[in-house]
Amino acid sequence: MIRSLLSIALGSALLIGVPALAQAQTAAAAAASASSAGKIVQDSSTRILNTLESRRAEFRGNPAALKQFITTEFNRAFDKEYAARLVLGVHGRGASAADVTAFANALSDNLMSRYGQSLLDFNSKLQTKVLSETALPGNKGMRVSTQMLRQGAEPIPVDYLLRQVNGQWKIFDVMIEGISYVQTFKTQFDAPLRQKSLAQVTEDLRQGRMQAGGNGGQR
Numbered sequence: 001m002i003r004s005l006l007s008i009a010l011g012s013a014l015l016i017g018v019p020a021l022a023q024a025q026t027a028a029a030a031a032a033s034a035s036s037a038g039k040i041v042q043d044s045s046t047r048i049l050n051t052l053e054s055r056r057a058e059f060r061g062n063p064a065a066l067k068q069f070i071t072t073e074f075n076r077a078f079d080k081e082y083a084a085r086l087v088l089g090v091h092g093r094g095a096s097a098a099d100v101t102a103f104a105n106a107l108s109d110n111l112m113s114r115y116g117q118s119l120l121d122f123n124s125k126l127q128t129k130v131l132s133e134t135a136l137p138g139n140k141g142m143r144v145s146t147q148m149l150r151q152g153a154e155p156i157p158v159d160y161l162l163r164q165v166n167g168q169w170k171i172f173d174v175m176i177e178g179i180s181y182v183q184t185f186k187t188q189f190d191a192p193l194r195q196k197s198l199a200q201v202t203e204d205l206r207q208g209r210m211q212a213g214g215n216g217g218q219r
Contacts, residue, residue: 037142037162037169038130045128048073052119059120070116079163079170080104086172087185091193099198106205107185111212126150128158136161141172185212 051069052059059066084104085092092100127149134143141163147155161173173182192201192210204210 038133038144040169041144041146041160042128042130045126049126056120063117066120067112067116070112070119074108074112077171078108079165079172080108082163082165082170083172083182086182087189088193088198089186089190091190091198095198099202103198103202103205106202107212110205110208110210114211114213129155136163142169188213 055065055069059069081097081101081104084100084107087107088095088100088103129147129149131145131147134145135141136143141161144160144162146158146160148158149155157177159175160171161175162169162171164170173180175181189201192204196204201210205212
């Protein structure tokens with residue numbers, strides 16, 4: 001279950017990989033920002049799935065090209081540092097920005113190395129249907145509720161939590177069937193962070209001694 005969840009979470013994050021500058025330049029009105037968030041989800045899902053389909057053979061034969069594609073799109077789409085602070089929770093209190101960034105990079109690199117190849121198994125006939133857009137409490141962002149439509153199977157509910165960063169919508173959490181990317185890793189890393197320093201956990205991730213989605217286990 002955890003492997004399929006994280007594969008979908010990674011893929012879902014990539015489905016939003018287009019900057020929002022065309023829809024949300026400068027400080028647009030709240031209503032305009034709300035509508036652009038859903039439009040980005042809809043439009044970008046089509047673009048990324050089409051790319052995976054058109055370059056599938058290339059990516060299968062050239063893992064370096066796949067890695068570059070995933071890394072570029074993920075970094076463009078995902079607010080890694082903000083998500084990392086949410087994952088760290090109380091363990092991030094007092095941590096420097098540099099330490100949080102190092103953890104964020106190690107976590108995303110570990111995740112993409114482990115699950116990136118599974119994106120090639122994504123059904124390119126998937127379609128994303130936007131159901132609703134809801135402002136987060138305190139106007140701290142937007143929740144875009146969608147369904148991932150699959151041929152011959154039940155749709156998968158996927159919610160994206162986004163916030164504006166320099167006029168661009170960035171994902172900071174993905175929820176698949178109600179299960180949160182942030183909460184999944186917050187639970188996993190709670191015990192290791194109680195036993196080790198943030199720097200030690202970051203190094204374990206970087207060296208592969210700990211795997212994202214590996215239930216906190218060490219190799």
